[in-house]
Amino acid sequence: GEDVEQSLFLSVREGDSSVINCTYTDSSSTYLYWYKQEPGAGLQLLTYIFSNMDMKQDQRLTVLLNKKDKHLSLRIADTQTGDSAIYFCAVSLRGSQGNLIFGKGTKLSVKP
Amino acid sequence: GAGVSQSPSNKVTEKGKDVELRCDPISGHTALYWYRQSLGQGLEFLIYFQGNSAPDKSGLPSDRFSAERTGGSVSTLTIQRTQQEDSAVYLCASSSFYRGAYEQYFGPGTRLTVT
Numbered sequence: 001g002e003d004v005e006q007s008l009f010l011s012v013r014e015g016d017s018s019v020i021n022c023t024y025t026d027s028s029s030t031y032l033y034w035y036k037q038e039p040g041a042g043l044q045l046l047t048y049i050f051s052n053m054d055m056k057q058d059q060r061l062t063v064l065l066n067k068k069d070k071h072l073s074l075r076i077a078d079t080q081t082g083d084s085a086i087y088f089c090a091v092s093l094r095g096s097q098g099n100l101i102f103g104k105g106t107k108l109s110v111k112p
Numbered sequence: 113g114a115g116v117s118q119s120p121s122n123k124v125t126e127k128g129k130d131v132e133l134r135c136d137p138i139s140g141h142t143a144l145y146w147y148r149q150s151l152g153q154g155l156e157f158l159i160y161f162q163g164n165s166a167p168d169k170s171g172l173p174s175d176r177f178s179a180e181r182t183g184g185s186v187s188t189l190t191i192q193r194t195q196q197e198d199s200a201v202y203l204c205a206s207s208s209f210y211r212g213a214y215e216q217y218f219g220p221g222t223r224l225t226v227t
Contacts, residue, residue, distance in 0.1 A: 031213045031214070033216075035218075040220075041220060042116075042203060042218040042219050042220040042221050043203065043205075043218040044218075045215060045216065045217060045218075048213055048215070050213070088155065090155075092213075092214065098143060098145070098160070098207055098209075098214030098216065099145055099157045099160045099168065099171070100145075100147075100155075100157065100216065101157070102147075102154055102155035103154065104154040105154065
């Protein structure tokens with residue numbers, strides 16, 4: 001089955017850019033999502049990209065997709081302390097009804 | 113507008129008891145999903161409802177788990193004869209279909225602790 005992998009931790013300084021990486025195994029992945037989870041809260045949909053796109057930008061967020069390498073990244077420009085959270089990569093597969101397969105999440109720590 | 117709501121927010125139960133977890137999806141969303149988030153396992157898909165179609169139960173870990181969705185809206189996840197390994201945060205999501213993508217919006221979750 002599909003496997004989604006992320007590094008578990010990332011630490012950056014306030015004002016720097018953060019890049020969170022994700023790899024997946026199933027080439028039939030259609031939509032790829034990034035979710036943010038703050039302590040004690042549910043998951044917040046940040047952005048998503050269709051598999052025929054290479055890049056999507058939304059304010060401080062840039063998503064890059066390398067379909068050949070099955071690699072997805074989320075870049076957060078000018079990272080703020082409020083960006084500290086766990087970031088989940090998730091994919092939906094062709095033919096599925098939208099149920100998502102999640103990575104284990106990357107905990108982003110932003111130091112002042 | 114109102115988001116996805118779940119109740120209770122926390123539930124402590126004794127091993128062997130049954131529990132019911134409730135999810136109120138966003139009004140107008142036809143799809144509803146249950147996931148489980150536990151330490152070391154990440155987020156696991158449990159079950160999916162879409163309109164009046166038969167639910168996709170492929171993620172349910174055992175026959176002690178079941179879910180219903182009444183009137184195409186509120187859903188209840190039931191765990192019978194709870195075990196300690198059922199301790200986790202149970203997350204509900206509902207979605208709209210927009211430009212080919214299922215935009216899933218999650219509730220705050222129910223933290224279940226089985227003692």
